[in-house]
Amino acid sequence: MKCPNCHKDTSRVWGGMVGWECDQCCTIYKKRVKIDGILTRNSPRIKQEREKYAKDLIQPEVYDKSSKKLKINPDFAKYYPDKVKNFFTPEQIRKQGFSK
Numbered sequence: 368m369k370c371p372n373c374h375k376d377t378s379r380v381w382g383g384m385v386g387w388e389c390d391q392c393c394t395i396y397k398k399r400v401k402i403d404g405i406l407t408r409n410s411p412r413i414k415q416e417r418e419k420y421a422k423d424l425i426q427p428e429v430y431d432k433s434s435k436k437l438k439i440n441p442d443f444a445k446y447y448p449d450k451v452k453n454f455f456t457p458e459q460i461r462k463q464g465f466s467k
Contacts, residue, residue: 422446427454439463 370389
């Protein structure tokens with residue numbers, strides 16, 4: 368059998384971090400090279416976009432542990448007052464103290 372990396376004859380081939388490797392390729396671990404232009408979760412642009420679009424992930428309902436029921440999320444009502452009527456009935460809105 369031949370190693371897909373070094374193309375040497377070998378008796379074993381392992382599934383490694385970078386793909387299939389023989390015993391020699393496994394012991395000679397090549398450091399990964401950082402490629403420019405790759406965005407990671409810690410890059411400044413990703414952080415800015417995460418903060419900018421954070422309110423897009425706000426759920427319309429939150430779980431109230433004391434009453435063990437779902438209630439209207441105050442943040443959702445604050446950021447999306449026009450969408451509240453699409454998710455809740457007028458009775459639910461009035462009952463929980465939110466204006467239309």
